[in-house]
Amino acid sequence: MEEWPDGKFCFLIYVNQKAVKGSAIANFLASRALEDYEPLNFDFPNEDLMYVAATEEGTAEDRPWKLNFNGASNAMGNGIGAVLVSPNGDHYPFTCKLDFDCTNNMAEYKACIMGIRAAMELKIRVLEVYGDSTLVIYQLKGEWETRDPKLVDYKRLVQGLIKEFGDITFSYLPRDENQMADALATLASMVRVNKNEDMKPIQMSIYESPAYCYNVKEEEENEHPWYHDILRYVKNREYPDQATENDKRTLRRLACDYVLDGEILYKRGTNQVLLRCVDAAEAKTILEEAHEGVCGTHANDFMMARQIMRFEVLLVYHGKILH
Numbered sequence: 594m595e596e597w598p599d600g601k602f603c604f605l606i607y608v609n610q611k612a613v614k615g616s617a618i619a620n621f622l623a624s625r626a627l628e629d630y631e632p633l634n635f636d637f638p639n640e641d642l643m644y645v646a647a648t649e650e651g652t653a654e655d656r657p658w659k660l661n662f663n664g665a666s667n668a669m670g671n672g673i674g675a676v677l678v679s680p681n682g683d684h685y686p687f688t689c690k691l692d693f694d695c696t697n698n699m700a701e702y703k704a705c706i707m708g709i710r711a712a713m714e715l716k717i718r719v720l721e722v723y724g725d726s727t728l729v730i731y732q733l734k735g736e737w738e739t740r741d742p743k744l745v746d747y748k749r750l751v752q753g754l755i756k757e758f759g760d761i762t763f764s765y766l767p768r769d770e771n772q773m774a775d776a777l778a779t780l781a782s783m784v785r786v787n788k789n790e791d792m793k794p795i796q797m798s799i800y801e802s803p804a805y806c807y808n809v810k811e812e813e814e815n816e817h818p819w820y821h822d823i824l825r826y827v828k829n830r831e832y833p834d835q836a837t838e839n840d841k842r843t844l845r846r847l848a849c850d851y852v853l854d855g856e857i858l859y860k861r862g863t864n865q866v867l868l869r870c871v872d873a874a875e876a877k878t879i880l881e882e883a884h885e886g887v888c889g890t891h892a893n894d895f896m897m898a899r900q901i902m903r904f905e906v907l908l909v910y911h912g913k914i915l916h
Contacts, residue, residue, distance in 0.1 A: 656680040657719040657760075660708045661771050664700025664726070665778035671700050672784075674777025675708030677715070686795060687711050688777040690786055701726040702747035704778060705733075709754050718759040723766040725775070730765045818872035820851075820858055827853045 659678040665671065671691035676684055687707055691700060705724060712720050724730050731737040732748055739748050755761045768775060818824075822833050826848050832841050852859045852867060859867035871879065 655719060655759075657721050658712060658715075658717045660705075660712060660720055660722045661766065661774040662701070662704035662708045662722070662724050663771055663774035663778045664697060664702075664704040665775070665782040666695060666697040666700045667782055669783040670781075671695050672778045672781025673700055673704035673707055674774045674779075674781060675704050675711065676773050676777070677708065677711060677717075684773070685711070685715075686773065686777055688781045688795075690781045690784070692788075696743065698726065698728055698741070699743055699747065700778070701729045702744060702751070704774070705729060706747070706751060706754065709751065713754070713757055720758055720761045722761065722763045723771065724763075725766050725768040725771045727765055730763050733763045818870075820870045823848055823851055824853070824858050824870075827851055827858065 658680065660675060661678070662673070662675040664673045671693075672688065673691060674686070674688045676686050678684055689703075689707060691703060695703070701724065705722065708722070709720070722733075728737065732739050732744070733751055739745055822844060825831050825833070826844055832844065836844070850861050851870075852861060854867075858870045860870055862868050
């Protein structure tokens with residue numbers, strides 16, 4: 594009960610406030626909008642874009658290169674090897690034979706110096722150096738002292754070279770993970786190279802199939818099968834145009850192992866079995882049918898080759914036997 598100013602009394606009843614609808618608050622704020630108010634735009638044109646962030650791309654010179662080095666000293670001689678690996682994964686091998694007596698640690702330092710100088714020639718600014726010589730790596734990192742008088746000058750030279758780089762680090766790498774540099778150093782130490790001879794760079798390729806597996810080409814040169822000259826000589830005793838005496842003699846020697854039956858040419862095998870000569874398109878068709886099981890076999894690769902050998906189903910392509 595509460596007394597009013599006029600002397601009257603009244604009873605006040607307190608009731609809990611009910612929940613306010615969200616639309617009421619929104620309408621209240623909308624009715625009191627500021628003059629410079631701009632409504633939000635919920636349209637997002639790039640709906641497939643999940644995340645937007647600002648990144649800083651470094652230049653090609655700031656990306657680190659890797660250098661693997663190794664030295665070898667054995668009874669055959671001394672050699673060093675180094676491999677520069679670009680940020681894209683390209684490998685640049687370097688190797689050199691040391692024509693003077695040195696210890697294995699001296700060879701390791703020489704390999705490191707050769708790789709660093711090669712990096713300087715390529716204008717590399719950031720370099721990560723890896724080696725499997727604990728002594729050399731920890732001496733260059735400054736964690737071990739250099740007590741051998743033979744290595745003091747080498748270390749001083751490396752310390753002078755690393756000043757040309759913006760950033761260079763030295764890390765130990767197990768020998769199993771330094772195989773390419775180790776192979777180059779071993780090769781250089783064992784091979785005998787004449788000083789007057791020019792040794793070309795080594796190119797390494799990877800073959801994914803054995804040497805006796807040949808790719809069957811869909812088209813052959815001059816639209817003739819590979820055995821066209823042999824067939825022509827066996828059939829008509831004719832030589833190819835512009836053939837030299839050496840070519841003719843070679844063709845006659847090759848033709849002795851071939852037999853013509855009508856229009857089909859066969860090659861006499863070592864066990865006197867006649868092997869039919871086929872062109873590229875026919876050889877590809879036969880091989881695909883054999884491996885797809887069209888001929889009735891669904892064996893694996895090894896069993897397939899064994900059955901082909903047993904039944905003497907052989908194909909001749911480019912003078913080689915395809916199994």
